[in-house]
Amino acid sequence: MELNVPSGDHEAESNLTTARTVSDAEEEGVSRNSRGQRNTIPEIIHIPSASERKPGITARHRKYSSSEESDDYENTEDVNGLAPPEVLLKSYRRRAREFTSMGDERAVSECMRCVALSRILHGDNHWKLAKAHSKLSQAYLEQGGMAQQALLHAENARNVLLVADTAKQQGRQVYDRSDVLPIMELIYLVMGKAQLALKNTHKAEQNLKKAEIVSQEREGMGYSHQAMQRRLEISMSLGRACLRANKSGHALEAFEKALQITQAQYGDDSAELIPIYQCLAKAESSQGNASSHERATKVLLQAHEISRARFGEDSIEFAESSFVVATSYINSFDGDAKAKNYLEDVVRLNMQHRGPYHSSTIKAQDELSRLLVRGGFLEEAVSFQKSVADAKVVLYGDPSQEAADCYQMLGSIRLKQGRLQQALKWLTKGYNMLTVTLGTSHKRTKQMGDVISRVKKSPDAQRFLSSEEKLKKRPRFTQVVGRAKPLGYSATPTGE
DSSP states (O other): OOOOOOOHHHHHHHHHHHHHHHHHHHHHHHHHHHHTOOOOOOSSOOOOOHHHHOTTHHHHHHHTOOSOOOSSOOOOOOOOTTSOHHHHHHHHHHHHHHHHHHTOTHHHHHHHHHHHHHHHHHOTTOHHHHHHHHHHHHHIIIIIOOHHHHHHHHHHHHHHHHHHHHHHHTTSOOOOHHHHHHHHHHHHHHHHHHHHHTTOHHHHHHHHHHHHHHHHHHHHTOGGGOOHHHHHHHHHHHHHHHHHTTOHHHHHHHHHHHHHHHHHHHOTTOTTHHHHHHHHHHHHHTTOSHHHHHHHHHHHHHHHHHHHHHHOTTSHHHHHHHHHHHHHHHTSSSOHHHHHHHHHHHHHHHHHHTOTTSHHHHHHHHHHHHHHHHHTOHHHHHHHHHHHHHHHHHHHOSSOHHHHHHHHHHHHHHHHHTOHHHHHHHHHHHHHHHHHHTOTTSHHHHHHHHHHHHHHTSGGGGGGSOHHHHHHHSOOOOSSOOOSSOTTOOSSOTTO
16 A cells, blocks of 8 residues: 655645635625625634833843742832733832831732732742741731731741741752741741730740841841841840840840941941940940949930930930930939929920920920929919819810820829819819729729819818718708607606
């Protein structure tokens, strides 16, 4: 049996015949359309591709096809939802960084998208998914202020890293130690700060110490792997945790380390040193002796001089630093006069920059009035407290606990002066506010009610009572006349 292979002439003839047939069919279709068949549907519908719609899409795909994903800023443009996941991931990362730098809460939603896209691209147990979870936990804590959610996602990131380490040992993942150290550092830092916000001081201290160990390992790998700002944040958070746990020695060590990092990075007279000096002073004063309090005051004065040099004496930063120095002098034995001068400057600057209804202005006036009461300047304290009470009513509302505190202090001052009528007036007003805001069964409400009742029982306060209160103290009226002997009783016997 032979296989017949057509020659070239036969192929040419067949192609020519096919072309004629197609051309005849096209002519026939045109003639049909001309006869009235206008709404015809073609058999093949051509859909333009993304590269045909956007000529530069191929170059963009090549640009983002790299598997290296760092935290460096990328010159990416906004992409639509039809882009590949790797392009969307880098775009959402860029937007999350922008919102984070602005302090915008939208960084949380962008980090959520990054977590979803990282799971799509890399799977459920990849180290890059742990990185996305760590960034989301940081956004929850810093932009959202939600410590519980931040702790949850930080724990998820840690669990994913543990599974990824097992996969690396089995040869199913390939990465370097330098890839996961920044993630581990951020995880333990977020966990420590979240536990500190949730008042779990012991767990916060443990996690922050782990973050410090990871930071030291990063430091040992060379300058390119150091993150000075992250190290500073770890040291400050660890110091605050130790200070809350009443470990002043460990807190001093952590704050001194933060001071060294800041001085090496910003210089000896930078504004970044001011909060570190204030934390150092707080740790020094927590030791409880006179020498430590003197050292704390010197440190605060050093920070105050930096604030004066950097911001000027008419700035709001200088006012905040002055308030901290005044608080330190208030807690000392013989610093009332200096504290009064500082507080007067604070009140003046806050009035100038923020107005009378700002919380900082009210706080400074409260401290100044307490200092005046302690020094015996009662009338000045009363005038301050009246203005503070009016400002608190505007700021916090009527009724409010803050305004009730002012009225309680006004009543205490008048009670000290012996003006019982005015004292009862202010104390009753504060008691009514606490009754509305906290309820009658609250501890503070009961304490103020006991004070009012004791004041009313004093002999001098009887003439200031209302008619209703006087009626309550009168004995009950009864129509039955009391008899010493029963009715019909006779002293002489009836038989006689």
